[in-house]
Amino acid sequence: NTGMFTYDPGFTSTASCESGLTYIDGDAGVLLHRGYPIDQLAEQSSFMEVAYLLLNHELPSKAELEKFTYTISRHTMLHEQLATFYRGFRRDAHPMAIMCGVVGALSAFYHDSTDISDPHQRMVASHRLIAKMPTIAAMAYKYSIGQPFLYPDNSLSYTGNFLRMTFGVPAEAYEVDPVIESAMDKIFILHADHEQNASTSTVRLAGSSGANPFACIAAGIACLWGPAHGGANEAALNMLREIGRPERIPEYIARAKDKNDPFRLMGFGHRVYKNFDPRAKVLSKAATEVLDKLGISDPVLDTARELEQIALKDDYFAEKKLYPNVDFYSGVILSAIGFPTTMFTVLFALARTVGWVAQWNEMISDPDQKIGRPRQLYTGPTQRDYVAVDKR
Numbered sequence: 332n333t334g335m336f337t338y339d340p341g342f343t344s345t346a347s348c349e350s351g352l353t354y355i356d357g358d359a360g361v362l363l364h365r366g367y368p369i370d371q372l373a374e375q376s377s378f379m380e381v382a383y384l385l386l387n388h389e390l391p392s393k394a395e396l397e398k399f400t401y402t403i404s405r406h407t408m409l410h411e412q413l414a415t416f417y418r419g420f421r422r423d424a425h426p427m428a429i430m431c432g433v434v435g436a437l438s439a440f441y442h443d444s445t446d447i448s449d450p451h452q453r454m455v456a457s458h459r460l461i462a463k464m465p466t467i468a469a470m471a472y473k474y475s476i477g478q479p480f481l482y483p484d485n486s487l488s489y490t491g492n493f494l495r496m497t498f499g500v501p502a503e504a505y506e507v508d509p510v511i512e513s514a515m516d517k518i519f520i521l522h523a524d525h526e527q528n529a530s531t532s533t534v535r536l537a538g539s540s541g542a543n544p545f546a547c548i549a550a551g552i553a554c555l556w557g558p559a560h561g562g563a564n565e566a567a568l569n570m571l572r573e574i575g576r577p578e579r580i581p582e583y584i585a586r587a588k589d590k591n592d593p594f595r596l597m598g599f600g601h602r603v604y605k606n607f608d609p610r611a612k613v614l615s616k617a618a619t620e621v622l623d624k625l626g627i628s629d630p631v632l633d634t635a636r637e638l639e640q641i642a643l644k645d646d647y648f649a650e651k652k653l654y655p656n657v658d659f660y661s662g663v664i665l666s667a668i669g670f671p672t673t674m675f676t677v678l679f680a681l682a683r684t685v686g687w688v689a690q691w692n693e694m695i696s697d698p699d700q701k702i703g704r705p706r707q708l709y710t711g712p713t714q715r716d717y718v719a720v721d722k723r
């Protein structure tokens with residue numbers, strides 16, 4: 332009992348760790364970062380401020396935020412030799428494959444921040460990861476479309492810098508559109524951290540062995556890629572585009588309910604939320620706002636809204652407590668901004684790096700932390716003697 336929240340004994344016995352970063356109440360649809368509701372942070376804060384909050388327990392003063400943002404900006408460049416890594420990939424490589432490879436390779440270039448017993452090196456590695464993810468992600472996109480890489484421009488905001496590296500070209504000046512910058516920053520905030528989800532648990536488990544933070548984040552990226560997890564935003568937009576017209580929705584609802592059909596509604600359902608994912612509510616509103624401000628009308632948004640309405644009235648979804656999650660509307664906004672679906676999970680990984688790094692720091696700085704070692708219920712054969720191959 333922390334005075335604010337009390338847990339039933341069953342819950343505490345299954346909890347994989349103690350953490351003070353993010354609180355989720357799945358039944359009530361509540362998500363707090365260090366006590367602050369996600370909708371307030373999404374509407375009033377900035378991604379750099381939320382990064383500071385997750386890493387340092389409290390919202391920063393103006394001076395603290397300026398210092399933190401400046402520190403992060405000092406690490407946005409990538410070692411020049413890492414740029415050659417990209418040329419080893421096929422142009423049509425999925426950007427998440429490139430992210431796994433390049434982030435894992437960071438530990439080969441930044442040896443001076445891999446000693447996890449040194450708090451200063453842990454902090455430098457944390458700042459490097461947060462700072463370099465936008466550069467690495469933008470380069471993965473540029474490589475996939477055959478355009479030259481752009482170096483960071485630290486006169487821009489964290490998010491503006493990323494947008495320019497992604498959509499800018501050497502031949503022209505790039506003006507950061509404030510509508511797009513604000514939408515992108517909000518999306519980063521909404522994806523920053525989410526308690527002990529599969530990829531965060533992967534980062535913690537890898538980190539518990541003493542692996543360096545770059546390797547741990549690469550492991551988290553690999554896990555996030557799965558369509559049941561972070562890959563769902565790409566799959567959800569592809570599904571909405573495949574449905575195409577609202578009149579085809581009943582066919583997909585029927586497939587989602589058919590026990591013999593492996594199809595699931597992408598962007599629906601959640602391991603923890605048995606109510607609306609609060610992030611989906613913010614994104615649903617933002618989708619309309621951003622498309623209106625950009626003067627874009629995307630029929631996919633109409634299909635998403637119609638699908639949500641029909642599913643929420645359907646007994647199957649009500650009984651199973653299936654609601655839209657963070658991945659249901661995010662793709663509509665990302666597509667309007669200009670990203671291909673293959674970049675959606677990369678953007679999720681970029682934002683979630685803040686949460687992974689904060690969770691890793693929380694774990695690694697715990698003096699009582701031990702290596703993770705999940706156990707199993709053994710279901711194989713009882714002991715038996717070996718039989719030579721000519722007697723089998």
Ligand code: SDX
Pocket residue numbers: 524525527528529558559560561563587588594595596597598599600601602603651653656657658
């Ligand atoms: C993320 O953990 C996190 O916090 C993750 C995340 C984060 O920020 O890190 O929130 C991000 O990963 C969000 C989830 C993105 N994934 C998708 O949108 C993919 C589609 N959703 C499903 O695959 C599914 O809902 C999961 C994987 C998210 C959860 O699957 P579970 O654990 O099986 O869900 P459940 O136990 O609540 O399912 C209850 C029932 C099951 O049927 P029965 O076994 O009871 O017969 O509902 C069914 C499920 O088969 N079901 C669905 C469904 N999701 C669950 N049926 C149809 N469509 C769906 N989307």
